Amino acid sequence: MKEKSPSTQSLRYILPRLISYSVPYRIGLILAILLLSAHLVMDIGFAVVQQVFIDTINSSSMDSLKRATVICAIACVIIICCIMLQHYFRYVVQSRMSWDFRSRLFDKSHRIPFNHVQSMHSGDLTSRNNKDAGMAIGMINSIVYDLGYNLLLCFVSFLYLAQMDVWIALLALGSGPIVFLSGRFFDRKLRKLSTEIYKKEAELRGLLQETLQGMKVVRAFALEDVLLNRYVLEREKLNQLQRKRTIINGLLWQSSAFVNNLVLITCAGLIAMSAIRGGTTTGEVLAFIILMGRVQWPFVNMSQTWGGVQEALGAADRVFAILEMPDEGAVKNYSEPTSTPEHSNGIAALSLENIHYTHQSLDGSESPLFAGIHLNIAAGETIAVVGPSGSGKTTLARLCCGLYEPNIGIISIYGKSVQDQLEETRAMITYVPQTPYLFSGTIRDNIAFSASDATEEEIHEAARLAGAEDFISKMPAGFDTLIGEHGSTLSGGQRQRIAIARAFLRNAPLLLLDEATSALDNESERIVQQSLDLLMKDRTTVVIAHRLSTVREASRIIVLDQGRIIEEGSHERLLELNGLYAELYNIQFRSSEDNVIDKASTVSII
Numbered sequence: 001m002k003e004k005s006p007s008t009q010s011l012r013y014i015l016p017r018l019i020s021y022s023v024p025y026r027i028g029l030i031l032a033i034l035l036l037s038a039h040l041v042m043d044i045g046f047a048v049v050q051q052v053f054i055d056t057i058n059s060s061s062m063d064s065l066k067r068a069t070v071i072c073a074i075a076c077v078i079i080i081c082c083i084m085l086q087h088y089f090r091y092v093v094q095s096r097m098s099w100d101f102r103s104r105l106f107d108k109s110h111r112i113p114f115n116h117v118q119s120m121h122s123g124d125l126t127s128r129n130n131k132d133a134g135m136a137i138g139m140i141n142s143i144v145y146d147l148g149y150n151l152l153l154c155f156v157s158f159l160y161l162a163q164m165d166v167w168i169a170l171l172a173l174g175s176g177p178i179v180f181l182s183g184r185f186f187d188r189k190l191r192k193l194s195t196e197i198y199k200k201e202a203e204l205r206g207l208l209q210e211t212l213q214g215m216k217v218v219r220a221f222a223l224e225d226v227l228l229n230r231y232v233l234e235r236e237k238l239n240q241l242q243r244k245r246t247i248i249n250g251l252l253w254q255s256s257a258f259v260n261n262l263v264l265i266t267c268a269g270l271i272a273m274s275a276i277r278g279g280t281t282t283g284e285v286l287a288f289i290i291l292m293g294r295v296q297w298p299f300v301n302m303s304q305t306w307g308g309v310q311e312a313l314g315a316a317d318r319v320f321a322i323l324e325m326p327d328e329g330a331v332k333n334y335s336e337p338t339s340t341p342e343h344s345n346g347i348a349a350l351s352l353e354n355i356h357y358t359h360q361s362l363d364g365s366e367s368p369l370f371a372g373i374h375l376n377i378a379a380g381e382t383i384a385v386v387g388p389s390g391s392g393k394t395t396l397a398r399l400c401c402g403l404y405e406p407n408i409g410i411i412s413i414y415g416k417s418v419q420d421q422l423e424e425t426r427a428m429i430t431y432v433p434q435t436p437y438l439f440s441g442t443i444r445d446n447i448a449f450s451a452s453d454a455t456e457e458e459i460h461e462a463a464r465l466a467g468a469e470d471f472i473s474k475m476p477a478g479f480d481t482l483i484g485e486h487g488s489t490l491s492g493g494q495r496q497r498i499a500i501a502r503a504f505l506r507n508a509p510l511l512l513l514d515e516a517t518s519a520l521d522n523e524s525e526r527i528v529q530q531s532l533d534l535l536m537k538d539r540t541t542v543v544i545a546h547r548l549s550t551v552r553e554a555s556r557i558i559v560l561d562q563g564r565i566i567e568e569g570s571h572e573r574l575l576e577l578n579g580l581y582a583e584l585y586n587i588q589f590r591s592s593e594d595n596v597i598d599k600a601s602t603v604s605i606i
């Protein structure tokens, strides 16, 4: 997937999109902004209180001191309550925005074209959803609250100072823009570094995830040291990037602090001179010095915050690269059907018209596979697809499900175009992959996954038809048994039967089946095969076939080779042709007593 370079999406582009997530929570946001004034009163009030107290001490008036103490204490309680409320509203708005933003990203990840998802690492997607999305929403906080507040604080402090000494106040104020603008020198570098850091973190997360998932293989092949070295190497690269970012942030901070302190000392000297000349009270000098900080430091803070915004922009770029992708099926790059696809037996259950498809590899290179495939399947037919490894069988199945989009041509299911009516056509298909994917949760959840409104009776009936009821009833919690990550507590055969139960429950008229080749014991295989036979009954079935019995019983066999249908017909007819099918048959089936294709062979019918 090609990502936009960091500089292509400006703050002006990203900010309104992020702010749109605050619209449903605008009241909370407005309250949080208004309550910022409590912070302002606290910050300015701190200086004023000191001025009042010192001048009251100097005037030796006990009554004034008592009054000032009571007023300050009451004001302090009110302000602290307001600040707590401000934090509350700020937290609520930010967490809800973050929730919405992440949910949108989660939803989008399931809508973008499948080949884009395939070209990304799942760890990368996880990282974008967790860290990057959080950073991007945090940016709103920085801009709305921190930048906004600092500007306000600076403005009010300046007004207060100006009424004491306008020239010194202007001097204090003048240093601010210099500090802020000099900080911008680091922006590009910070943003670039941050994008690289987030990318590297995502890669590391992916590596960790992959290593944990493949722990069995790692241990079996004693790869622990190799992987540890790889991890340490990648971690070191990340550390280097983080070190660079820390140095730049340090430079940003120290250069700001240097200019600020220089101006602060100059102004403090000037106001002290004014006090010596008798024009200013001690309390006023103290308040002046404190408020001068309030004029200057907002620029340092803003410079820092702006640096943080650059980092967050790097994260936001990665999130928007996904959010701005077109949904699958949204880009129509295929020709419209000329007429409703028909089969000699009536309307075709599945029709492929002039399908061209090219795989895009991770490195962006293209591998053309199909160049004009035609196929019409009548309702009730069972089609067996066979061909050597890499001939395009899985790609064909994924095209039929709308997981891949053809570059040219049209695929229709019962006359409806898959590309045009993706949801409707998908509802008419059940795809049973070779390795079923089970989610952690209960057996019931996994069966009902394909039909969330299924009743208890329907779930039990589906399990019975799939030959799964027996083993489920023997489990300690029956249908409520937890099956672990990817169904790790179940055997291969049991996992397959759960997947078949799902397919029964879904009850779609078209079945795409990738027959399992995993080594099941004879008994499990017999039960799975019986369940599959029952599932295929009265359904239109396209089966990527691995067993001779399936191939023999199919109404038609399609032989694929390098993305082309080179033979088509019944088992007997294809044997008579004496072509690729006959060759595959002789190599695979004849020598195999149990009629199951040996996966390890050089040429396999899959």
Ligand SMILES: Nc1ncnc2c1ncn2[C@@H]1O[C@H](COP(=O)(O)OP(=O)(O)OP(=O)(O)O)[C@@H](O)[C@H]1O
Pocket: 118, 359, 360, 361, 362, 367, 369, 387, 388, 389, 390, 391, 392, 393, 394, 395, 396, 606
């Ligand atoms: N995501 C992808 N990106 C690039 N090329 C791909 C991708 N998926 C598959 N291919 C290529 O497309 C060709 C067909 O692959 P496909 O998986 O459809 O074959 P197959 O017949 O199902 O193979 P097998 O029986 O070994 O599973 C292969 O050359 C494969 O390398």
